[in-house]
Amino acid sequence: MKLKTKEGFQAVYNWQYIHSLDFWSLVLSLACEKNSNGSRSEPSALQPLIYPLVQITIGVIKLIPTSQYYPLRFHCIRLLLRLIQQTGTFIPLTPFLLDMIDSPLFKRQPTSTSLKALDWGYLLRCPKSHENSRVYADGVAEETSYLLLEDHACMSKSIGFPELVLPALTSLKKFSKQFNKHQKLVGHIKTLVEKLEANKNFVEDKRAHLGFGPKDRARSLAFLADLPPEKTPIGAHLRLQSKIRDQKRAALDRSAHKNIQVDDD
Structure with missing residues:
Protein backbone atom coordinates (compact mmCIF):
# COMPACT_ATOMS: atom_id res chain seq x y z
CA MET A 1 0.00 0.00 0.00
CA LYS A 2 1.70 3.17 -1.22
CA LEU A 3 -0.50 5.74 0.52
CA LYS A 4 -0.41 5.11 4.27
CA THR A 5 -3.52 6.88 5.54
CA LYS A 6 -5.95 5.97 8.30
CA GLU A 7 -8.53 5.00 5.69
CA GLY A 8 -5.94 2.90 3.89
CA PHE A 9 -5.05 1.02 7.07
CA GLN A 10 -8.71 0.41 7.87
CA ALA A 11 -9.29 -0.97 4.37
CA VAL A 12 -6.74 -3.71 5.08
CA TYR A 13 -6.84 -4.30 8.83
CA ASN A 14 -10.35 -5.72 9.05
CA TRP A 15 -11.98 -9.15 9.15
CA GLN A 16 -13.28 -9.03 5.59
CA TYR A 17 -9.79 -8.50 4.17
CA ILE A 18 -8.15 -11.14 6.39
CA HIS A 19 -10.88 -13.66 5.59
CA SER A 20 -10.38 -13.05 1.86
CA LEU A 21 -6.65 -13.80 2.22
CA ASP A 22 -7.48 -16.91 4.22
CA PHE A 23 -9.99 -18.01 1.59
CA TRP A 24 -7.45 -17.77 -1.22
CA SER A 25 -4.87 -19.54 0.91
CA LEU A 26 -7.32 -22.42 1.30
CA VAL A 27 -8.20 -22.48 -2.42
CA LEU A 28 -4.57 -22.50 -3.56
CA SER A 29 -3.56 -25.03 -0.90
CA LEU A 30 -6.15 -27.47 -2.24
CA ALA A 31 -5.58 -26.72 -5.93
CA CYS A 32 -1.78 -26.91 -5.75
CA GLU A 33 -1.46 -29.63 -3.11
CA LYS A 34 1.71 -31.71 -3.29
CA ASN A 35 1.74 -35.52 -3.18
CA SER A 36 2.68 -37.46 -0.06
CA ASN A 37 6.27 -37.76 -1.34
CA GLY A 38 6.55 -33.99 -1.76
CA SER A 39 6.14 -33.89 -5.55
CA ARG A 40 3.26 -32.77 -7.79
CA SER A 41 1.75 -34.84 -10.58
CA GLU A 42 0.85 -31.83 -12.75
CA PRO A 43 1.21 -28.10 -12.03
CA SER A 44 -2.13 -26.48 -11.29
CA ALA A 45 -3.39 -23.62 -13.45
CA LEU A 46 -3.70 -21.67 -10.18
CA GLN A 47 -0.03 -22.16 -9.25
CA PRO A 48 1.01 -18.65 -10.47
CA LEU A 49 -1.38 -17.08 -7.95
CA ILE A 50 0.65 -18.30 -4.95
CA TYR A 51 3.36 -15.67 -5.38
CA PRO A 52 1.07 -12.59 -5.43
CA LEU A 53 -0.93 -13.94 -2.48
CA VAL A 54 2.27 -14.39 -0.48
CA GLN A 55 3.48 -10.89 -1.39
CA ILE A 56 0.16 -9.28 -0.44
CA THR A 57 0.04 -11.15 2.88
CA ILE A 58 3.62 -10.19 3.75
CA GLY A 59 2.72 -6.59 2.91
CA VAL A 60 -0.17 -6.79 5.38
CA ILE A 61 2.19 -8.13 8.07
CA LYS A 62 4.61 -5.24 7.51
CA LEU A 63 1.96 -2.50 7.32
CA ILE A 64 1.68 -1.85 11.07
CA PRO A 65 4.47 -3.78 12.83
CA THR A 66 3.52 -2.77 16.39
CA SER A 67 2.74 -5.35 19.08
CA GLN A 68 -0.92 -4.29 19.28
CA TYR A 69 -1.50 -5.98 15.92
CA TYR A 70 0.30 -9.25 16.65
CA PRO A 71 -3.05 -11.12 16.67
CA LEU A 72 -3.54 -10.07 13.03
CA ARG A 73 0.01 -11.16 12.24
CA PHE A 74 -0.78 -14.59 13.69
CA HIS A 75 -3.67 -14.94 11.22
CA CYS A 76 -1.42 -13.99 8.30
CA ILE A 77 1.35 -16.36 9.33
CA ARG A 78 -1.09 -19.25 9.78
CA LEU A 79 -2.53 -18.86 6.29
CA LEU A 80 1.01 -18.75 4.86
CA LEU A 81 1.92 -21.83 6.87
CA ARG A 82 -1.01 -23.64 5.28
CA LEU A 83 0.46 -22.84 1.85
CA ILE A 84 3.87 -24.15 2.91
CA GLN A 85 2.45 -27.37 4.34
CA GLN A 86 0.10 -28.14 1.46
CA THR A 87 2.04 -26.93 -1.59
CA GLY A 88 5.67 -27.20 -0.50
CA THR A 89 6.27 -23.54 -1.38
CA PHE A 90 9.20 -22.01 0.49
CA ILE A 91 8.07 -18.87 2.33
CA PRO A 92 10.54 -17.27 4.80
CA LEU A 93 8.36 -16.76 7.89
CA THR A 94 11.09 -16.99 10.54
CA PRO A 95 12.12 -13.29 10.32
CA PHE A 96 8.56 -12.13 11.06
CA LEU A 97 8.30 -14.44 14.07
CA LEU A 98 11.72 -13.54 15.48
CA ASP A 99 10.82 -9.86 15.04
CA MET A 100 7.87 -10.39 17.39
CA ILE A 101 10.16 -11.76 20.09
CA ASP A 102 12.72 -8.99 19.62
CA SER A 103 10.11 -6.28 20.19
CA PRO A 104 9.43 -3.67 22.90
CA LEU A 105 6.69 -5.96 24.24
CA PHE A 106 9.37 -8.14 25.85
CA LYS A 107 11.81 -5.36 26.70
CA ARG A 108 9.63 -3.66 29.30
CA GLN A 109 8.27 -4.78 32.64
CA PRO A 110 4.75 -6.16 32.09
CA THR A 111 1.91 -5.33 34.46
CA SER A 112 0.56 -8.22 36.50
CA THR A 113 -3.21 -8.50 36.32
CA SER A 114 -5.91 -11.12 36.73
CA LEU A 115 -7.07 -10.82 33.12
CA LYS A 116 -8.23 -13.88 31.20
CA ALA A 117 -6.07 -15.37 28.46
CA LEU A 118 -6.93 -14.20 24.95
CA ASP A 119 -8.33 -16.35 22.16
CA TRP A 120 -6.29 -15.40 19.08
CA GLY A 121 -8.87 -16.84 16.71
CA TYR A 122 -11.27 -13.98 17.45
CA LEU A 123 -8.86 -11.04 17.53
CA LEU A 124 -7.10 -8.77 15.06
CA ARG A 125 -5.79 -6.35 17.67
CA CYS A 126 -4.87 -6.55 21.33
CA PRO A 127 -7.72 -5.22 23.53
CA LYS A 128 -6.78 -2.03 25.37
CA SER A 129 -7.41 -3.82 28.67
CA HIS A 130 -4.58 -6.26 27.86
CA GLU A 131 -1.96 -3.86 26.49
CA ASN A 132 1.36 -4.12 28.37
CA SER A 133 -0.08 -6.91 30.53
CA ARG A 134 1.75 -10.09 31.43
CA VAL A 135 -1.21 -12.11 30.13
CA TYR A 136 -0.78 -10.63 26.65
CA ALA A 137 3.02 -10.97 26.66
CA ASP A 138 2.84 -14.60 27.83
CA GLY A 139 0.20 -15.38 25.21
CA VAL A 140 2.28 -13.85 22.41
CA ALA A 141 5.35 -15.75 23.64
CA GLU A 142 3.49 -19.07 23.58
CA GLU A 143 1.87 -18.52 20.17
CA THR A 144 5.06 -17.23 18.53
CA SER A 145 7.08 -20.17 19.85
CA TYR A 146 4.49 -22.62 18.55
CA LEU A 147 4.42 -21.00 15.10
CA LEU A 148 8.23 -21.09 14.97
CA LEU A 149 8.05 -24.79 15.79
CA GLU A 150 5.39 -25.36 13.13
CA ASP A 151 7.36 -23.38 10.55
CA HIS A 152 10.54 -25.40 11.11
CA ALA A 153 8.59 -28.66 11.16
CA CYS A 154 7.76 -27.96 7.50
CA MET A 155 11.46 -28.31 6.66
CA SER A 156 12.43 -30.85 9.33
CA LYS A 157 13.13 -33.53 6.69
CA SER A 158 15.02 -31.22 4.33
CA ILE A 159 18.60 -32.19 3.58
CA GLY A 160 19.51 -28.54 4.12
CA PHE A 161 17.84 -28.22 7.54
CA PRO A 162 21.12 -27.75 9.47
CA GLU A 163 21.88 -24.67 7.37
CA LEU A 164 18.29 -23.40 7.22
CA VAL A 165 17.91 -23.45 11.00
CA LEU A 166 21.09 -21.51 11.83
CA PRO A 167 19.57 -17.98 11.72
CA ALA A 168 16.79 -18.99 14.11
CA LEU A 169 19.15 -20.79 16.49
CA THR A 170 21.56 -17.85 16.61
CA SER A 171 18.79 -15.34 17.34
CA LEU A 172 16.94 -17.52 19.85
CA LYS A 173 20.09 -18.22 21.88
CA LYS A 174 20.73 -14.48 22.04
CA PHE A 175 17.15 -13.76 23.09
CA SER A 176 17.25 -16.37 25.87
CA LYS A 177 19.94 -14.29 27.60
CA GLN A 178 18.18 -10.94 27.18
CA PHE A 179 14.60 -11.31 28.35
CA ASN A 180 14.95 -12.22 32.04
CA LYS A 181 11.77 -10.24 32.82
CA HIS A 182 9.75 -12.80 30.87
CA GLN A 183 10.47 -16.25 32.27
CA LYS A 184 7.74 -17.94 30.22
CA LEU A 185 9.25 -16.58 27.01
CA VAL A 186 12.71 -17.78 28.04
CA GLY A 187 11.27 -21.21 28.85
CA HIS A 188 9.60 -21.47 25.44
CA ILE A 189 12.80 -20.34 23.71
CA LYS A 190 15.02 -22.85 25.53
CA THR A 191 12.67 -25.72 24.68
CA LEU A 192 12.53 -24.61 21.05
CA VAL A 193 16.32 -24.35 20.81
CA GLU A 194 16.64 -27.84 22.27
CA LYS A 195 14.27 -29.32 19.67
CA LEU A 196 15.79 -27.40 16.75
CA GLU A 197 19.29 -28.57 17.69
CA ALA A 198 18.06 -32.15 18.10
CA ASN A 199 16.57 -32.05 14.60
CA LYS A 200 19.73 -30.45 13.22
CA ASN A 201 21.83 -33.29 14.68
CA PHE A 202 19.30 -35.84 13.41
CA VAL A 203 19.55 -34.62 9.80
CA GLU A 204 23.34 -34.26 9.97
CA ASP A 205 23.61 -37.87 11.14
CA LYS A 206 21.33 -39.11 8.34
CA ARG A 207 23.16 -37.26 5.58
CA ALA A 208 26.65 -38.16 6.85
CA HIS A 209 26.29 -41.61 5.29
CA LEU A 210 25.00 -40.51 1.88
CA GLY A 211 26.84 -41.37 -1.31
CA PHE A 212 25.93 -38.24 -3.27
CA GLY A 213 26.54 -34.50 -3.12
CA PRO A 214 24.38 -31.35 -3.28
CA LYS A 215 24.56 -31.31 -7.09
CA ASP A 216 22.38 -34.43 -7.28
CA ARG A 217 19.10 -32.53 -7.03
CA ALA A 218 16.76 -35.50 -7.54
CA ARG A 219 18.30 -37.55 -4.74
CA SER A 220 18.57 -34.51 -2.48
CA LEU A 221 14.83 -33.86 -2.87
CA ALA A 222 14.11 -37.52 -2.11
CA PHE A 223 16.10 -37.35 1.17
CA LEU A 224 13.93 -38.74 4.03
CA ALA A 225 10.88 -38.51 1.74
CA ASP A 226 9.45 -41.77 3.11
CA LEU A 227 9.98 -40.83 6.76
CA PRO A 228 6.77 -39.80 8.58
CA PRO A 229 7.13 -36.20 9.85
CA GLU A 230 6.40 -37.25 13.44
CA LYS A 231 9.52 -39.43 13.38
CA THR A 232 11.75 -36.35 13.38
CA PRO A 233 12.56 -34.63 16.71
CA ILE A 234 10.65 -31.49 15.71
CA GLY A 235 7.74 -33.46 14.27
CA ALA A 236 7.38 -35.52 17.45
CA ASN A 259 -21.09 -18.66 29.83
CA ILE A 260 -23.60 -18.54 26.97
CA GLN A 261 -25.95 -20.85 28.89
CA VAL A 262 -25.68 -18.66 32.00
CA ASP A 263 -26.45 -15.53 29.96
CA ASP A 264 -29.48 -17.23 28.40
CA ASP A 265 -30.80 -18.17 31.84
Missing part, protein backbone atom coordinates in the same frame (compact mmCIF):
# COMPACT_ATOMS: atom_id res chain seq x y z
CA HIS A 237 7.43 -32.39 19.62
CA LEU A 238 4.94 -30.62 17.36
CA ARG A 239 2.56 -33.56 17.59
CA LEU A 240 2.69 -33.41 21.40
CA GLN A 241 2.22 -29.64 21.49
CA SER A 242 -0.70 -29.88 19.05
CA LYS A 243 -2.48 -32.31 21.37
CA ILE A 244 -1.96 -29.95 24.32
CA ARG A 245 -3.30 -27.03 22.30
CA ASP A 246 -6.35 -29.06 21.24
CA GLN A 247 -7.08 -29.82 24.89
CA LYS A 248 -6.80 -26.12 25.80
CA ARG A 249 -9.04 -25.23 22.85
CA ALA A 250 -11.66 -27.72 24.01
CA ALA A 251 -11.53 -26.31 27.55
CA LEU A 252 -12.00 -22.75 26.24
CA ASP A 253 -14.95 -23.84 24.11
CA ARG A 254 -16.59 -25.57 27.07
CA SER A 255 -16.10 -22.47 29.21
CA ALA A 256 -17.57 -20.22 26.50
CA HIS A 257 -20.53 -22.58 26.09
CA LYS A 258 -21.23 -22.47 29.84
Whole structure:
Protein backbone atom coordinates (compact mmCIF):
# COMPACT_ATOMS: atom_id res chain seq x y z
CA MET A 1 0.00 0.00 0.00
CA LYS A 2 1.70 3.17 -1.22
CA LEU A 3 -0.50 5.74 0.52
CA LYS A 4 -0.41 5.11 4.27
CA THR A 5 -3.52 6.88 5.54
CA LYS A 6 -5.95 5.97 8.30
CA GLU A 7 -8.53 5.00 5.69
CA GLY A 8 -5.94 2.90 3.89
CA PHE A 9 -5.05 1.02 7.07
CA GLN A 10 -8.71 0.41 7.87
CA ALA A 11 -9.29 -0.97 4.37
CA VAL A 12 -6.74 -3.71 5.08
CA TYR A 13 -6.84 -4.30 8.83
CA ASN A 14 -10.35 -5.72 9.05
CA TRP A 15 -11.98 -9.15 9.15
CA GLN A 16 -13.28 -9.03 5.59
CA TYR A 17 -9.79 -8.50 4.17
CA ILE A 18 -8.15 -11.14 6.39
CA HIS A 19 -10.88 -13.66 5.59
CA SER A 20 -10.38 -13.05 1.86
CA LEU A 21 -6.65 -13.80 2.22
CA ASP A 22 -7.48 -16.91 4.22
CA PHE A 23 -9.99 -18.01 1.59
CA TRP A 24 -7.45 -17.77 -1.22
CA SER A 25 -4.87 -19.54 0.91
CA LEU A 26 -7.32 -22.42 1.30
CA VAL A 27 -8.20 -22.48 -2.42
CA LEU A 28 -4.57 -22.50 -3.56
CA SER A 29 -3.56 -25.03 -0.90
CA LEU A 30 -6.15 -27.47 -2.24
CA ALA A 31 -5.58 -26.72 -5.93
CA CYS A 32 -1.78 -26.91 -5.75
CA GLU A 33 -1.46 -29.63 -3.11
CA LYS A 34 1.71 -31.71 -3.29
CA ASN A 35 1.74 -35.52 -3.18
CA SER A 36 2.68 -37.46 -0.06
CA ASN A 37 6.27 -37.76 -1.34
CA GLY A 38 6.55 -33.99 -1.76
CA SER A 39 6.14 -33.89 -5.55
CA ARG A 40 3.26 -32.77 -7.79
CA SER A 41 1.75 -34.84 -10.58
CA GLU A 42 0.85 -31.83 -12.75
CA PRO A 43 1.21 -28.10 -12.03
CA SER A 44 -2.13 -26.48 -11.29
CA ALA A 45 -3.39 -23.62 -13.45
CA LEU A 46 -3.70 -21.67 -10.18
CA GLN A 47 -0.03 -22.16 -9.25
CA PRO A 48 1.01 -18.65 -10.47
CA LEU A 49 -1.38 -17.08 -7.95
CA ILE A 50 0.65 -18.30 -4.95
CA TYR A 51 3.36 -15.67 -5.38
CA PRO A 52 1.07 -12.59 -5.43
CA LEU A 53 -0.93 -13.94 -2.48
CA VAL A 54 2.27 -14.39 -0.48
CA GLN A 55 3.48 -10.89 -1.39
CA ILE A 56 0.16 -9.28 -0.44
CA THR A 57 0.04 -11.15 2.88
CA ILE A 58 3.62 -10.19 3.75
CA GLY A 59 2.72 -6.59 2.91
CA VAL A 60 -0.17 -6.79 5.38
CA ILE A 61 2.19 -8.13 8.07
CA LYS A 62 4.61 -5.24 7.51
CA LEU A 63 1.96 -2.50 7.32
CA ILE A 64 1.68 -1.85 11.07
CA PRO A 65 4.47 -3.78 12.83
CA THR A 66 3.52 -2.77 16.39
CA SER A 67 2.74 -5.35 19.08
CA GLN A 68 -0.92 -4.29 19.28
CA TYR A 69 -1.50 -5.98 15.92
CA TYR A 70 0.30 -9.25 16.65
CA PRO A 71 -3.05 -11.12 16.67
CA LEU A 72 -3.54 -10.07 13.03
CA ARG A 73 0.01 -11.16 12.24
CA PHE A 74 -0.78 -14.59 13.69
CA HIS A 75 -3.67 -14.94 11.22
CA CYS A 76 -1.42 -13.99 8.30
CA ILE A 77 1.35 -16.36 9.33
CA ARG A 78 -1.09 -19.25 9.78
CA LEU A 79 -2.53 -18.86 6.29
CA LEU A 80 1.01 -18.75 4.86
CA LEU A 81 1.92 -21.83 6.87
CA ARG A 82 -1.01 -23.64 5.28
CA LEU A 83 0.46 -22.84 1.85
CA ILE A 84 3.87 -24.15 2.91
CA GLN A 85 2.45 -27.37 4.34
CA GLN A 86 0.10 -28.14 1.46
CA THR A 87 2.04 -26.93 -1.59
CA GLY A 88 5.67 -27.20 -0.50
CA THR A 89 6.27 -23.54 -1.38
CA PHE A 90 9.20 -22.01 0.49
CA ILE A 91 8.07 -18.87 2.33
CA PRO A 92 10.54 -17.27 4.80
CA LEU A 93 8.36 -16.76 7.89
CA THR A 94 11.09 -16.99 10.54
CA PRO A 95 12.12 -13.29 10.32
CA PHE A 96 8.56 -12.13 11.06
CA LEU A 97 8.30 -14.44 14.07
CA LEU A 98 11.72 -13.54 15.48
CA ASP A 99 10.82 -9.86 15.04
CA MET A 100 7.87 -10.39 17.39
CA ILE A 101 10.16 -11.76 20.09
CA ASP A 102 12.72 -8.99 19.62
CA SER A 103 10.11 -6.28 20.19
CA PRO A 104 9.43 -3.67 22.90
CA LEU A 105 6.69 -5.96 24.24
CA PHE A 106 9.37 -8.14 25.85
CA LYS A 107 11.81 -5.36 26.70
CA ARG A 108 9.63 -3.66 29.30
CA GLN A 109 8.27 -4.78 32.64
CA PRO A 110 4.75 -6.16 32.09
CA THR A 111 1.91 -5.33 34.46
CA SER A 112 0.56 -8.22 36.50
CA THR A 113 -3.21 -8.50 36.32
CA SER A 114 -5.91 -11.12 36.73
CA LEU A 115 -7.07 -10.82 33.12
CA LYS A 116 -8.23 -13.88 31.20
CA ALA A 117 -6.07 -15.37 28.46
CA LEU A 118 -6.93 -14.20 24.95
CA ASP A 119 -8.33 -16.35 22.16
CA TRP A 120 -6.29 -15.40 19.08
CA GLY A 121 -8.87 -16.84 16.71
CA TYR A 122 -11.27 -13.98 17.45
CA LEU A 123 -8.86 -11.04 17.53
CA LEU A 124 -7.10 -8.77 15.06
CA ARG A 125 -5.79 -6.35 17.67
CA CYS A 126 -4.87 -6.55 21.33
CA PRO A 127 -7.72 -5.22 23.53
CA LYS A 128 -6.78 -2.03 25.37
CA SER A 129 -7.41 -3.82 28.67
CA HIS A 130 -4.58 -6.26 27.86
CA GLU A 131 -1.96 -3.86 26.49
CA ASN A 132 1.36 -4.12 28.37
CA SER A 133 -0.08 -6.91 30.53
CA ARG A 134 1.75 -10.09 31.43
CA VAL A 135 -1.21 -12.11 30.13
CA TYR A 136 -0.78 -10.63 26.65
CA ALA A 137 3.02 -10.97 26.66
CA ASP A 138 2.84 -14.60 27.83
CA GLY A 139 0.20 -15.38 25.21
CA VAL A 140 2.28 -13.85 22.41
CA ALA A 141 5.35 -15.75 23.64
CA GLU A 142 3.49 -19.07 23.58
CA GLU A 143 1.87 -18.52 20.17
CA THR A 144 5.06 -17.23 18.53
CA SER A 145 7.08 -20.17 19.85
CA TYR A 146 4.49 -22.62 18.55
CA LEU A 147 4.42 -21.00 15.10
CA LEU A 148 8.23 -21.09 14.97
CA LEU A 149 8.05 -24.79 15.79
CA GLU A 150 5.39 -25.36 13.13
CA ASP A 151 7.36 -23.38 10.55
CA HIS A 152 10.54 -25.40 11.11
CA ALA A 153 8.59 -28.66 11.16
CA CYS A 154 7.76 -27.96 7.50
CA MET A 155 11.46 -28.31 6.66
CA SER A 156 12.43 -30.85 9.33
CA LYS A 157 13.13 -33.53 6.69
CA SER A 158 15.02 -31.22 4.33
CA ILE A 159 18.60 -32.19 3.58
CA GLY A 160 19.51 -28.54 4.12
CA PHE A 161 17.84 -28.22 7.54
CA PRO A 162 21.12 -27.75 9.47
CA GLU A 163 21.88 -24.67 7.37
CA LEU A 164 18.29 -23.40 7.22
CA VAL A 165 17.91 -23.45 11.00
CA LEU A 166 21.09 -21.51 11.83
CA PRO A 167 19.57 -17.98 11.72
CA ALA A 168 16.79 -18.99 14.11
CA LEU A 169 19.15 -20.79 16.49
CA THR A 170 21.56 -17.85 16.61
CA SER A 171 18.79 -15.34 17.34
CA LEU A 172 16.94 -17.52 19.85
CA LYS A 173 20.09 -18.22 21.88
CA LYS A 174 20.73 -14.48 22.04
CA PHE A 175 17.15 -13.76 23.09
CA SER A 176 17.25 -16.37 25.87
CA LYS A 177 19.94 -14.29 27.60
CA GLN A 178 18.18 -10.94 27.18
CA PHE A 179 14.60 -11.31 28.35
CA ASN A 180 14.95 -12.22 32.04
CA LYS A 181 11.77 -10.24 32.82
CA HIS A 182 9.75 -12.80 30.87
CA GLN A 183 10.47 -16.25 32.27
CA LYS A 184 7.74 -17.94 30.22
CA LEU A 185 9.25 -16.58 27.01
CA VAL A 186 12.71 -17.78 28.04
CA GLY A 187 11.27 -21.21 28.85
CA HIS A 188 9.60 -21.47 25.44
CA ILE A 189 12.80 -20.34 23.71
CA LYS A 190 15.02 -22.85 25.53
CA THR A 191 12.67 -25.72 24.68
CA LEU A 192 12.53 -24.61 21.05
CA VAL A 193 16.32 -24.35 20.81
CA GLU A 194 16.64 -27.84 22.27
CA LYS A 195 14.27 -29.32 19.67
CA LEU A 196 15.79 -27.40 16.75
CA GLU A 197 19.29 -28.57 17.69
CA ALA A 198 18.06 -32.15 18.10
CA ASN A 199 16.57 -32.05 14.60
CA LYS A 200 19.73 -30.45 13.22
CA ASN A 201 21.83 -33.29 14.68
CA PHE A 202 19.30 -35.84 13.41
CA VAL A 203 19.55 -34.62 9.80
CA GLU A 204 23.34 -34.26 9.97
CA ASP A 205 23.61 -37.87 11.14
CA LYS A 206 21.33 -39.11 8.34
CA ARG A 207 23.16 -37.26 5.58
CA ALA A 208 26.65 -38.16 6.85
CA HIS A 209 26.29 -41.61 5.29
CA LEU A 210 25.00 -40.51 1.88
CA GLY A 211 26.84 -41.37 -1.31
CA PHE A 212 25.93 -38.24 -3.27
CA GLY A 213 26.54 -34.50 -3.12
CA PRO A 214 24.38 -31.35 -3.28
CA LYS A 215 24.56 -31.31 -7.09
CA ASP A 216 22.38 -34.43 -7.28
CA ARG A 217 19.10 -32.53 -7.03
CA ALA A 218 16.76 -35.50 -7.54
CA ARG A 219 18.30 -37.55 -4.74
CA SER A 220 18.57 -34.51 -2.48
CA LEU A 221 14.83 -33.86 -2.87
CA ALA A 222 14.11 -37.52 -2.11
CA PHE A 223 16.10 -37.35 1.17
CA LEU A 224 13.93 -38.74 4.03
CA ALA A 225 10.88 -38.51 1.74
CA ASP A 226 9.45 -41.77 3.11
CA LEU A 227 9.98 -40.83 6.76
CA PRO A 228 6.77 -39.80 8.58
CA PRO A 229 7.13 -36.20 9.85
CA GLU A 230 6.40 -37.25 13.44
CA LYS A 231 9.52 -39.43 13.38
CA THR A 232 11.75 -36.35 13.38
CA PRO A 233 12.56 -34.63 16.71
CA ILE A 234 10.65 -31.49 15.71
CA GLY A 235 7.74 -33.46 14.27
CA ALA A 236 7.38 -35.52 17.45
CA HIS A 237 7.43 -32.39 19.62
CA LEU A 238 4.94 -30.62 17.36
CA ARG A 239 2.56 -33.56 17.59
CA LEU A 240 2.69 -33.41 21.40
CA GLN A 241 2.22 -29.64 21.49
CA SER A 242 -0.70 -29.88 19.05
CA LYS A 243 -2.48 -32.31 21.37
CA ILE A 244 -1.96 -29.95 24.32
CA ARG A 245 -3.30 -27.03 22.30
CA ASP A 246 -6.35 -29.06 21.24
CA GLN A 247 -7.08 -29.82 24.89
CA LYS A 248 -6.80 -26.12 25.80
CA ARG A 249 -9.04 -25.23 22.85
CA ALA A 250 -11.66 -27.72 24.01
CA ALA A 251 -11.53 -26.31 27.55
CA LEU A 252 -12.00 -22.75 26.24
CA ASP A 253 -14.95 -23.84 24.11
CA ARG A 254 -16.59 -25.57 27.07
CA SER A 255 -16.10 -22.47 29.21
CA ALA A 256 -17.57 -20.22 26.50
CA HIS A 257 -20.53 -22.58 26.09
CA LYS A 258 -21.23 -22.47 29.84
CA ASN A 259 -21.09 -18.66 29.83
CA ILE A 260 -23.60 -18.54 26.97
CA GLN A 261 -25.95 -20.85 28.89
CA VAL A 262 -25.68 -18.66 32.00
CA ASP A 263 -26.45 -15.53 29.96
CA ASP A 264 -29.48 -17.23 28.40
CA ASP A 265 -30.80 -18.17 31.84
